[in-house]
Amino acid sequence: MNPTIKDVAKYANVSIATVSRIVNGLPGYTEDTKKKVQEAIEALGYQPNAIARGLINKRTQTIGVLFPEVSGMLSSEVLEGVENAAHDGGFSVIVCNTTSSGKRTVKYLRLLQEKRVDGIIFASENVKEEYYKIFQEMQVPVVLVSTASQFNLPFVRVDDYEGAFRATEYLIQKGHKQIGMIGGSFEDPIAGVPRMKGFQDALEKHGLDFTDQQMTSNEGYRFQNGKESLPLLLDKLPLMTAVFAASDEMAIGAMAAAHQLGIRVPEELSIIGYDNLKIAEMCYPALTTVSQPLKEMGQSAGEILVKLIKGKEKEAESRYMPFTIVERQSVRDLRKK
Template sequence: MTLRDVAAFAGVSPSTVSSVVRGGASVSEHTRRRVQQAIDELGYRPNLAARRLRSGRSHVIGLALPSVTVPYFREFADSVLRVAREHGLSVLITQTHGDARRERAVCDDPYLRHVDGILLVPVALGQEEAKSLSATKPLVVATASYSAGHADSFDTDLFEAARAVVAHLVAGGRRRIAVLAPGEAQPAENDGRYLGYVAGLRDAGLPVSRRRVVATDEVTFAAGARAARTLVDRAPETDALFAIGDALALGALRGLHDCGREVPADVAVVGFGDVAQAAYCAPTLTTVDPGREELAERAVALLAERAAARASGVCLPEPRHHAVGFRLVERESSAAARA
């Protein structure tokens, strides 16, 4: 079946079918449904090679992220896939496993050689390394703590988000607040969430106790459970913990249970990421939504725009930094302390 066959079957022009296939916005919803029904009934599949030759584009974007096994990144990838489909794009996914060398080299990755643009989610690159990233194709850096100088970047104000978490816990009567964070000896000093945690404690006139700072080797349920047990052993007086990552927080719920600590009666728990499981665990998990859906929608749209402009020779504004909002999602795990 060809595009012209679909057009004849649907009673529209070939250009209309082409627009629907590309995800163009100039077609009415009624016509789009009619064309899509014709595509489905006829089993039409676009000739991607011919399409690429005509447009100078592959209509594929690359997504480089640490790991699809971490719940937040898995759900972010799902959001990117959904938004990409709406723009008529396919997605190639590669995992960097949080390795700075692989994050630096993602623009030269042979696997992503033919994509129209790359969406990079780094966790290991430092500020200067992120700024020095260069690419021969559109690059968007969707990251928590850095903004890149030669690429568009998206960022949530993690400092203020973490500060809001601590303020929420303090308002609930918590005074001995711990943090679980990825890191070797201690949380990375360039992580806005850790710095916001420290600032939140100081705002409330509370000390920053090193005994209540537990670093983890990875962001997994098991690591969160181990960290919670370490925390109870090291600082048994802890009455709240902020986990920098929902996987850590969900694991911490189990670790605290193993130590005989009730949540939230004895210890309040707050995570970060607002993954789907947070709303269905027991107790349900208070967490921060860092604007994952907004980030996916805006980042993919920007990549699509820049890729189309590059193919047609149109100049676009210089890359810049874009802010994404956050929201504290209050659930059962951080209910106020008992009087």
């Protein structure tokens, strides 16, 4: 027979009302009492009834998370952080894969509205006006992660312009002057445009000419995009000694293309990526890259959302997370010739 709230109260030697307040995150008890109740819950294996809890605190204890591509390596790391924060706050997570489709995103938002989720984390995609109108209808807190918006919504992200600028500058400081970029989309204001602009500005700051011939654009940031882009870039820049790729998957795709073309990395072509996915240290040669703290970004966004839902914060400030360049073996220092 499953233990009841009455059993927990008896085990902890407190009232049923006290157990109820602790389980539902309401005030009115000491830390010692809370500890005793938590120990009783663990000892008895008590599982609070989610429906009953929702009737008390008017919450479903669920958070909706929307990704444009759940299967992507970046999404999985961000999601791990979000789930950690949600679990610590007593929430479950509903994950939605929008595939960057506006109609699908709207459909999922309506579904989350029907499910009466307590808050939303919106990741890696531009917030369209139709999405924002649904957010307002739902009247729940929304936190963005790895993206930003023209609307007044808190976000957790890395400065993509600055990250791309530093990656390009890193190559220049290693003695490279003929540098190309495998970029994202000119229609992507979140990561595409800022990273391409950072690349261009870094070249110009260091007195290197920039032309459109030094860059390819892509609709996605996947392995195949990088693999297909490198030969195109080499046709335009036959003397190129280094490539900055706008994602690690693109960078590893470029490495695969280089191998097929008989070009040695980094001896003949240096490559730097962006993200620091787990696969970056598994490939050969291991990839030098701009490290985004993806798991920490997800966790931070989740913690902000939980605080907003519980009323511990009325408003949340956006956060730029720090990035670093992780040096591995895919970039050659030309100054050591």
